Amino acid sequence: MLWQNRLILLIILVSLINIISCYGLQASPGSLEFSGKINQQLCRQVYIDSENLILDSRWSLQNSRDLTDYRLNNYEVGISGEFLGNKICISGTDPGICYGALLFHEPNSKAGVGIWARVDLFGEKKSTSLLTGNVVGSSDYSILMILSAFSFILIIVLLFLTSVNRRLRKTPKVL
Numbered sequence: 001m002l003w004q005n006r007l008i009l010l011i012i013l014v015s016l017i018n019i020i021s022c023y024g025l026q027a028s029p030g031s032l033e034f035s036g037k038i039n040q041q042l043c044r045q046v047y048i049d050s051e052n053l054i055l056d057s058r059w060s061l062q063n064s065r066d067l068t069d070y071r072l073n074n075y076e077v078g079i080s081g082e083f084l085g086n087k088i089c090i091s092g093t094d095p096g097i098c099y100g101a102l103l104f105h106e107p108n109s110k111a112g113v114g115i116w117a118r119v120d121l122f123g124e125k126k127s128t129s130l131l132t133g134n135v136v137g138s139s140d141y142s143i144l145m146i147l148s149a150f151s152f153i154l155i156i157v158l159l160f161l162t163s164v165n166r167r168l169r170k171t172p173k174v175l
Helices: 002-019 141-170
Strands: 031-037 042-045 054-060 079-084 087-092 096-105 112-122
Touching: 031 042, 054 079, 079 096, 087 112
Parallel strands: 031 112
Antiparallel strands: 042 087, 054 096, 079 087, 096 112
C-alpha cells in the first residue's frame, strides 16, 4: 500500500512539472535609435533569444519609460516596422521625433520582451492627392443597396407577422 501512495505522488509531481514551466525571453540592446529621411528603411541589429516572434509596436510623442504612455499605433504616427530575423527595420512617412515600445511575443503567448526606440525622421512630406478612396474606388452605392435590401426584407417580415396575427385573431377560441 505504501508503494502505491508513493507512485501516485510521483505521478502527480511529474504532471505538475509539465504544467508549471518558466518562460524567458531576452533582447539586446535595451534601446535603439533610428535617424534618417522619411520613407527610408532604417534597420538596426538586435539579439532576441527566440524565433517566430510577433512585433507589436506602440508609440508616443513624449519620451517616457511608462508603457501606459504609449497609446498610439503605427498608423497614427506614420511609422511601419518589421522584424526580419535579427534586424528591426522601420520607415516613416511623417518628419519628426517619436518614441516607441517595440514589443515582441510568441504567437498564443502572453510572455514577451520589449525594446525602447527613438525615431527621428527628417525631410519634407510629399503632398498627397486630394482624391479619396471613395472617389477613385467604390462609392456609397453598395451601402445604399445593402440598406435597401435590408429594408425590403424587414417590410416583408412585418407584413407576414401582421397577416399571421390577423388570422390568429379571427380563429375562434375553443374553451
